[in-house]
Amino acid sequence: MTTLVLLRHGETLLTPQRRISGSGGSDPGLSPAGRRQARATADALARRGGIEAVVTSPMRRCQETARSAAARLGLSVQVDRDLREADFGAWEGLTFAEVRERYPDDLSAWFASPESPPSGAGETVQQVTRRVAAVRDGLRARYAGATVLVVSHVVPVRTLLRLALQAPPHSLFRMEVAAASLSTVTYEEDGTATVRALNDTHHLD
Template identity: 45%
Template sequence: MSDARPAREPGRRRLVLWRHGQTSWNVERRFQGKTDIPLDETGVAQAERAARLLAGLRPTALLASPLRRAADTAQALADITGLPVRYDRDLIERDGGAWEGLTSREIRERYPAEHAAWQPPGGETSAQVAKRVGSALERALDELAPTGQLVVASHGAALRLGMSHILGLPEETWERLGGLSNCCWSVITEMRDGGWRLAEHNAGTLPEPVLSDDRPDAGT
């Protein structure tokens, strides 16, 4: 029996991929991964400000990673729109294995070869993250009305790699997409043939430098 998904009804769906607000580990340049770190005061303010902007897009559905930094970011938009937030654990950040909790300097010094390849020992590969997050986005889009607008609150590396999956980009080109700054977002719109187009990337007014679990050379 085939497990292929049925074709979606053609439409004009819009997918907004929104990175969570700042955390103390972002500021300390620590690899967060699946560690559940909350927003700091700046991150809460960023989420509230971004939510006011994103509400103008009139989203019809909200989806989030269950990790607090993403869930609380999504809740800021839910508070304005009245939409419920659904959660999908497949939207959590890349498993950083032995790197979680370490600063970028500590990772470079202790794991030089792995850092050069950007492969955390005991963690996920980029391909694994792209498939996991991309599949979660595809499932959500299957449930979205043809004119629906879905906002997804998640994490820097997870969103960049999931976006690459949705756009059908070959793995060797994934690093050409820069990282997302805290509480900035990318917009992907549906094309007539059912494919997807990147309409905006790292949108937001005067974004701060990217402080993320993403590759250092992919977001600066």
């Protein structure tokens, strides 16, 4: 059995404002609250034990979160560009309320179809799914039978969970993945996936 422990990065200054922060805009680091979350998560992962590798998105907030965990676990950090957040095009930096006001038709189309991009040539859900699925397959092959910490963002983490559940694309918008939350998916040798945990934030209490 191969296990992927999915960790969303800790908070940035944009997170409490619920502003969209993808790979097409700014690349904020962790806020003071986010750094505290990263340390608490690292402690929880150390208590859990058994993690043999740490792989992260290249974006600052993920690398900072991953480095905190890896230092506590005595592991190095590997960066995989395809774990980056979706590119939200013209929606970067806006709240969804602002997007709904400025780009109502584009937002409706994005929610309705995984092939519809955000305004301004952003990345479709389908495009994100392809690259994230490729990362998953690569990790399963490279770390067969091991447990890997994957540090990423809302859309990639939700995508891995959706694929594990074999759920339709619109289910992506029906999951909560909070900052510094942990979710876990296991994979049998035949590829059968099981979601063992979703949006666990107990370590932040």
